[in-house]
Every structure is written in C-alpha cells, then in structure tokens.
Amino acid sequence: MVALCWKLSLCFFCYQVVSGRVKREGHYIAAVYEHESILSPNPTALVDRQSALQLMGRNLDIYEQQAVAAARQGAQIIVFPEDGIHGFNFTRSSIYPYLDFALHSQSVKWNPCREPYLFNDTEVLQRLSCMALKNKIFLVANLGTKQPCEHTDPYCPSDGRYQFNTNVAFDADGMLVATYRKYNLYFEYAFDTPPEPDYKVFDTPFAGKFGMFTCFDILFFEPAVNLIRQYNLKQVVYPTAWMNQLPLLSAVEFQQAFATAFNINILAANIHHPTLGMTGSGIYTPAKSFIYHNMESYGGKLIVAEIPVITTDHETNLESNERVRENLHHSCKTFIGTSLDDQVCFREEEETPSRVSEKGNEQLVPVFYSEMMYDNFTFVPVWGEKGELQVCANTLCCYLNYQRADLTGELYALGVFDGLHTVHGTYYVQACALVKCGGLNFSTCGEEVTHATALIDFQLWGNMSTRYVFPLLLTSGIALDFADHMGWKNNHYFISKNRTSFGLLTAALYGRWYEKD
Numbered sequence: 001m002v003a004l005c006w007k008l009s010l011c012f013f014c015y016q017v018v019s020g021r022v023k024r025e026g027h028y029i030a031a032v033y034e035h036e037s038i039l040s041p042n043p044t045a046l047v048d049r050q051s052a053l054q055l056m057g058r059n060l061d062i063y064e065q066q067a068v069a070a071a072r073q074g075a076q077i078i079v080f081p082e083d084g085i086h087g088f089n090f091t092r093s094s095i096y097p098y099l100d101f102a103l104h105s106q107s108v109k110w111n112p113c114r115e116p117y118l119f120n121d122t123e124v125l126q127r128l129s130c131m132a133l134k135n136k137i138f139l140v141a142n143l144g145t146k147q148p149c150e151h152t153d154p155y156c157p158s159d160g161r162y163q164f165n166t167n168v169a170f171d172a173d174g175m176l177v178a179t180y181r182k183y184n185l186y187f188e189y190a191f192d193t194p195p196e197p198d199y200k201v202f203d204t205p206f207a208g209k210f211g212m213f214t215c216f217d218i219l220f221f222e223p224a225v226n227l228i229r230q231y232n233l234k235q236v237v238y239p240t241a242w243m244n245q246l247p248l249l250s251a252v253e254f255q256q257a258f259a260t261a262f263n264i265n266i267l268a269a270n271i272h273h274p275t276l277g278m279t280g281s282g283i284y285t286p287a288k289s290f291i292y293h294n295m296e297s298y299g300g301k302l303i304v305a306e307i308p309v310i311t312t313d314h315e316t317n318l319e320s321n322e323r324v325r326e327n328l329h330h331s332c333k334t335f336i337g338t339s340l341d342d343q344v345c346f347r348e349e350e351e352t353p354s355r356v357s358e359k360g361n362e363q364l365v366p367v368f369y370s371e372m373m374y375d376n377f378t379f380v381p382v383w384g385e386k387g388e389l390q391v392c393a394n395t396l397c398c399y400l401n402y403q404r405a406d407l408t409g410e411l412y413a414l415g416v417f418d419g420l421h422t423v424h425g426t427y428y429v430q431a432c433a434l435v436k437c438g439g440l441n442f443s444t445c446g447e448e449v450t451h452a453t454a455l456i457d458f459q460l461w462g463n464m465s466t467r468y469v470f471p472l473l474l475t476s477g478i479a480l481d482f483a484d485h486m487g488w489k490n491n492h493y494f495i496s497k498n499r500t501s502f503g504l505l506t507a508a509l510y511g512r513w514y515e516k517d
C-alpha cells in the first residue's frame, strides 16, 4: 500500500503515511486498551505511598507497552479505562496513598514529564505524560487525585481535602491538556463529587475537539449530554469500569447506542474483570463499531482502528425527524402488517388487550409482568411466524411488527417500562424492548441471556416522551448490529431491521427522561 503510493504522486493528496501505516484523508487512528488491572489484594488496608506507587507502577508498565504498540500502529490517541491504575473497592482513607496531586485549573500550563519538580505527589501524572511524549500520542487515562481545600470552602470535606475520580488528557508533547472529575459516582465512597460538573474538552490537530466523561456519567444529562450539546462535540473519550447488565445495559451495547444516537465517535475503554462482569470496550462511529467483549479469557486487549473525523453538522439522530426516507411514507396511512420493507408507518392503535394477527386471524395475547434489570416490565409474548403487537405502560405505548425466519422454539417477548429506576442508581427510564427470554416460562423474560438463534425481521416503535432515545441492537454472543433505519416519525421513535447477522438477543429503544430523575 505504501509502496504503491510512493509511485503515484496523486496519492499524496489523499494519503498520509503515519508511523508506517497509511491513513486516509479525513480519518484518524484511535486506540483503546481494555486493561485487566493488577488489583491490591486488600484495598481497605492502609499502605504507604511507596507501596501504592509500586502497585500502580505495575499497571503503568502495561500501559507503557500498550502506548508503544498503539503508536507503532499509527494511533494518534489512546484511551485507558477507569480505575485501571489503582483498582477499586477502597475506602476514603485507604485510597489516599494512591492519589496524585492535581490542580483542576485551566490556567496552569504544565508538562509533568518535562517539569516534574513543579508539584509533589505527581508520579503517576509524570509517567503518563512521559508515555505520551515518548510515543508522540495523545493519551487519556483515569486516576485518583487529591486537592487540599480550606474550611472556608463550604463543600470542603472535613478531612481538608477533595478526592476525585479523575480523567486526564495529555497531548503528544506530554502537556496536560484537560482534567475531568467524575460527576456521577457509582457508590464510590473513596471519592467526592465535584461541587459543579466539569465540561472538559481538549483540542487535537487530527480530529478537532474531544469531550470526556466517565462510566456512569453516560446515563445522565449532566455533564455528558450537556457537554456534547454545548460544544457540538463529535468525538468523545470515555474511560469506564462498567459491569455488564443484560439485556439492556451491556457495555458495548450502550456505548454503540450512545454513538449512534448523538451521531458521534466514542473511544471507550473498559477494564477487564470477567468475574465481576466487566468487559466491553470499543471504537464506535455512528455507523461502524470495533469492539471487544470477552467473558472467557483473561488479560488485556488493544483495539486500534482508523475512523472518519465527523465534521458534518448534521442534526443528531435524537433530533432528526423526518430524515428517513420521507418520500416513501407519504402515502402510507395504515400499518402494513404483512410485508416488512423499508417503510415505516404508524397506525393509531387500539387499547390493550393486545392482539397478534396472523393471516387474518386475530388472537388475544396475554399481558404479563416480569422483572427486567430490577424494573417491573409489562410484556406480551411474541408468538408465531409474524404479527403485530402493542403493549403499554403509563404514558408509553410500544409497537412491534415482526416476522421470524423460522420458529426456533425460543420465546421472545415485547416489553415496556415507563418509570423511575431505583436500584443501583436513580434514573427515569422509558423503554420498549424486544428480548429473548431465558426459557419458555413467561417469568424468564427479562433474564440475562447471551445466546440466541432466531432471526427476526422487525419494526419497533414507541411514543416516547423524551427525545433522548438510545437504539439498542444486540445479537447472539454479545455481538452488535446496526438498525437499517431509525429516527423520529410522527412523534414516535422507531428502529427497523430486516435481517440481523446472528440470533437476536435485544432490540430496544432505551429512552432516558432526564427531567424526571
């Protein structure tokens, strides 16, 4: 490829040779590293700074190898996961020796590798900065930081210091260009919530502005959604330590849905601890994903991919309305139940009980309740080769038009939930979900399932009250697929897919109604 290009002078206009790899114009090469962190055997014990640095040094040694490997493949930016350097399960006092000092100030320009003497207790920042500098790569990592505060500060904790879960970004010269303090902590008693949400972006020569936030933040308006909107961001870096929860919140499933919904690229790095259900990293564009999800083996995984810089100022899918094949729809007054083509039309549905119609025979289907991810979903079974279904709860009605390629003996159900989720965090969810059940009993619908064989063509839509709807499409073995069409139509959000590549696990519209949290 490179040799060919040297001969064709025209190629110089469209290709750049970057560290031995050819990069296309309008693209950049990104890397994320899913890291299996070396954990403290006893995270609640108090240790001294030297022992803490020793443990973190072992993780940083691995980071260093990965930064070298990524740079060799031409990567211009690498993202490491949340908690990857120090681990987790600390108490407020036991994490203290693991914390670096960090100034959360935009005004101080500091290159920790070149100016290590400026601040004490910055060994981790120095190593990260040197990695970026040596490898000429933008580098994003997560660490614990401390910042002394005065008792005149009303938010200052009683021990006189803040402890933050912090992301740092270095440019290719090792300069610290942004620090972000996690705002939506997930039961992390070692850390403080910053008094105000940080909106942090940094600029790159290859893809413009990047925003950043951390893990649980992805489910909330502040700062994630607000940041993307305010800065019109098209690139996000996202360190996470995410415990997968099927059927709706596995890491790769939601990361992709977020990239699609906002029409952005996301570089997401998760930690790798299968026994804790933690895996799932990826480089996502709105139309393509490069992912890693592995519950079987141990060790880390570097993902490197070349992706397009998104520059177009298109509306996001969340906002786009009549964008999708509008011309096909104008004559479409009634729902077409028998042919699943690209058309999406909506008919005003009758009230429950739900009906499934097959070859003209209307059949009542039972409505049942089953818990899915701690929420009381209202379900109807998806029976037969094809049909139309609706199911409602509160103000949300969900509709499904489906056709199964063959009857595999697996039970699927269409579920709806419109309410406040209150377990492991409080947030308001509006969801329409077509899921494979764990068995044939209705009570198994909503269970975590990882394998499926049924190929189902479907159109799924609902009259969501929030514009923030994340389209999920997960197939057997935790693989991802993309909907053929999605977006808003007549105040309903819809997705449609004619043929998934593998058996269907979950097709869902996961709406977040932030105002009702």
Ligand SMILES: *[C@@H]1O[C@H](CO)[C@@H](O)[C@H](O)[C@H]1NC(C)=O
Pocket: 039, 043, 088, 089
């Ligand atoms: C951390 O805590 C979780 C739940 O509290 C537990 O399941 C896990 O084993 C702990 N991990 C470590 C490394 O201590």
Ligand SMILES: *[C@@H]1O[C@H](CO)[C@@H](O)[C@H](O)[C@H]1NC(C)=O
Pocket: 117, 118, 119, 120
């Ligand atoms: C760093 O710590 C040393 C020893 O405690 C102290 O003498 C020095 O003033 C500190 N430097 C800074 C920049 O705080």
Ligand SMILES: *[C@@H]1O[C@H](CO)[C@@H](O)[C@H](O)[C@H]1NC(C)=O
Pocket: 339, 340, 341, 342, 498, 499
């Ligand atoms: C769905 O996809 C299959 C396989 O690609 C194709 O044969 C079929 O015609 C498609 N159906 C529709 C309605 O587009």
Ligand SMILES: *[C@@H]1O[C@H](CO)[C@@H](O)[C@H](O)[C@H]1NC(C)=O
Pocket: 369, 376
């Ligand atoms: C689920 O919701 C339905 C309808 O509101 C209710 O009848 C049922 O008792 C609920 N189930 C549970 C387990 O809360």
Ligand SMILES: *[C@@H]1O[C@H](CO)[C@@H](O)[C@H](O)[C@H]1NC(C)=O
Pocket: 349, 395, 396, 397, 463, 464, 465
């Ligand atoms: C959704 O549709 C149902 C059924 O038509 C209706 O009762 C409900 O009010 C609608 N919800 C909203 C928010 O419009």
Ligand SMILES: *[C@@H]1O[C@H](CO)[C@@H](O)[C@H](O)[C@H]1NC(C)=O
Pocket: 441, 442, 443
């Ligand atoms: C379905 O599961 C429920 C709850 O586990 C149980 O009570 C019921 O007997 C099961 N039904 C069948 C048909 O197995």
